[in-house]
Amino acid sequence: MVERVLLAEPRGFCAGVEMAIKALTWMVRVFDPPVYCYHEIVHNRWVVQTFEKVGVVFVDDIDEVPEGAPVMLSAHGSAPDVVERAGSRAAVVIDAVCPLVTKVHHEVRRMAAKGFEILYVGHEGHDEAVGTVAVAPEAITLVEPSDRLDGFDPAEGTPVALVAQTTLGVYEWESVLDEARRRFPDLWTPRRGDLCYATTNRQSAVQELARRCDLVLVVGSESSSNTQALVRVAAEAGASARRIDAAADIAEEWLRGAEVVGVTAGASAPDHLVQEVIDRLAPRAGVEVLSVTSEDEYFPLPPQLRAFVSVLQHLVEASVTARALGRPGRLEGDREWSATEALASLRS
Ligand code: SF4
Numbered sequence: 001m002v003e004r005v006l007l008a009e010p011r012g013f014c015a016g017v018e019m020a021i022k023a024l025t026w027m028v029r030v031f032d033p034p035v036y037c038y039h040e041i042v043h044n045r046w047v048v049q050t051f052e053k054v055g056v057v058f059v060d061d062i063d064e065v066p067e068g069a070p071v072m073l074s075a076h077g078s079a080p081d082v083v084e085r086a087g088s089r090a091a092v093v094i095d096a097v098c099p100l101v102t103k104v105h106h107e108v109r110r111m112a113a114k115g116f117e118i119l120y121v122g123h124e125g126h127d128e129a130v131g132t133v134a135v136a137p138e139a140i141t142l143v144e145p146s147d148r149l150d151g152f153d154p155a156e157g158t159p160v161a162l163v164a165q166t167t168l169g170v171y172e173w174e175s176v177l178d179e180a181r182r183r184f185p186d187l188w189t190p191r192r193g194d195l196c197y198a199t200t201n202r203q204s205a206v207q208e209l210a211r212r213c214d215l216v217l218v219v220g221s222e223s224s225s226n227t228q229a230l231v232r233v234a235a236e237a238g239a240s241a242r243r244i245d246a247a248a249d250i251a252e253e254w255l256r257g258a259e260v261v262g263v264t265a266g267a268s269a270p271d272h273l274v275q276e277v278i279d280r281l282a283p284r285a286g287v288e289v290l291s292v293t294s295e296d297e298y299f300p301l302p303p304q305l306r307a308f309v310s311v312l313q314h315l316v317e318a319s320v321t322a323r324a325l326g327r328p329g330r331l332e333g334d335r336e337w338s339a340t341e342a343l344a345s346l347r348s
Helices: 015-030 045-053 080-089 099-113 127-133 170-183 197-212 225-236 271-281 303-317 339-347
Strands: 004-009 035-038 056-059 070-073 092-095 117-121 140-143 160-164 215-219 240-244 260-265 287-291
Touching (some): 015 035, 015 045, 015 056, 015 070, 015 099, 015 303, 015 339, 070 080, 092 303, 117 170, 127 140, 160 170, 170 225, 197 215, 197 260, 197 287, 215 225
Parallel strands (some): 004 260, 004 287, 035 056, 035 070, 117 140, 117 160, 215 240, 215 260
């Protein structure tokens, strides 16, 4: 029997995921289906299925988007040639890349132009890593966070830069950074680092959970890099940690002897799934929120989307025939409208 649940704060949706979900909801409201999305809009099974039910088709090859169809590019950031090809075949292209991923793309472009060899710490095959490496493939070497740098041997005298996928484990990044600094005393790294605020905040919270809980449950999908990092960070801090997509994934034997259970969620996991986990655990002494910091980051909708919807609104107001926009939230009041409400509006 679970005595108490410790609930991590912050957890779940970050500003990039909020923006991407609301942007795709606008696309669904404005266009007749199908609306295409290059890669999963965010890496969460429930969110992806919700959009599929209202006519979004997710593709892993931009050439699968029919000529003239509307397309959204996912929050993880797309390779430059994907953005270009999308622009040449789609009627409307909205890029929902998170601004914090765009920042890493800028760093890669800038350092490659200056003649640096770039070490990129990330996960081979992850959408964000694929998009970032493609910014300057001739100058960049991907290193898995668990790897040593032994295989990286830049040409004599070539300056070295170290950048990272935004969702790594902090301890993993620090270990690579230490080694890189030892080997390359003039190493360039971005002043504020590439691991995003949502990644570091959620990991700080899960470390606290790990110290105080018998078991830590992390709600999020297998493809979610920051979710997987939360599981590794909790395990590194000494807890028994499990990733689950939803309450139904909890195995009875995990709970044997687990009096205090910690619960958190990756940056793309909706909060109602967390609530269902708590309901399933039914803690006898209730839920205690363990807060390490508060967040108020907000990323505006992609500029292409704002411009496009404004034009449509003017056309509708001028009584020109156009598809009614529905009520996905107000463009001007976007801050007051959440991704949770957007998803709820799709299911109603
Ligand atoms: S996890 Fe970080 S980088 Fe990824 S979408 Fe969220 S804020 Fe952006």
